[in-house]
Amino acid sequence: MKLGTTLFLKIAVILIAIPVLALCIFLLPKFGDFAAELYPDIAYIKYLFFFVFYGSAIPFYIALYQALKLLGYIDKNEAFSELSVSVLNKIKYCAITISGLYVLGLPLFYLIAQKVxxxxxxxxxxxxxxxxxxxxxxxxxxxxxxxxxxxxxxENDLTV
Known part of the structure; x- marks a missing residue:
């Protein structure tokens, strides 16, 4: 493939990463403080909030990095290789991790929804x-x- 055929997808991955980073830097600390103000008797709720959201941001960025690696393999005509299978496996486990963290965080969402x-x-x-x-x-x-x-x-390579 020509170099840069996946340029649009690479730009899209980067554009997905920027707002999430901004959310993690600017809004999540405020949301954590807000949760702590809603429930002052539960002192650790702010840290639970941070655990769920910052903890899910880590596998999110790992998955985005793996997606960029996969797009690089496609550019190098290595899409049909064990490297691509490995990348897809890592993306799968990152998505499962994010889902698991949000399952653990559902009671936190419920507590905040009761007050707000x-x-x-x-x-x-x-x-x-x-x-x-x-x-x-x-x-x-x-x-x-x-x-x-x-x-x-x-099999086809062995046949020929």
Whole structure:
């Protein structure tokens, strides 16, 4: 493939990363302080809040980095290799980790929704869990298909 055919996708990955980074730097500390003000009797709620959100940001950025690596493999005509299978496996586990952290954080969403009273706060957590599980399943399906394509390609290489 020509170098740069995946340039649009690489730019999209970077543009996804920037707002999440801004959210982590500017808004999450304020949300943590807000949660601590809502429940002053639960002193550690701020740290639970940070654990869920900053903890999910780490696998999110790992998955974005792995996506950039996969796009690099596609540019180098190494898409049908074990390297791509490994990248998809890491993306799958990152998505499962994000989903697991938000499952642990659902009671936190529920507590905040009780005090603030917007009906959509717990739904945000459920949407993130669902979206990350969809990504995990999609990565698992792509991983399996890629393994089968690699097996077919190696059989054809042996035949010729």
């Amino acid at each position: 009273d917007p009906p959509g706060v717990p739904a945000i957590g459920v949407i993130i869990i669902f979206a990350s599980m969809v990504i995990a399943v999609f990565a698992a399906v792509l991983q399996r298909l890629l393994k089968e394509a690699i097996a077919i390609k190696s």
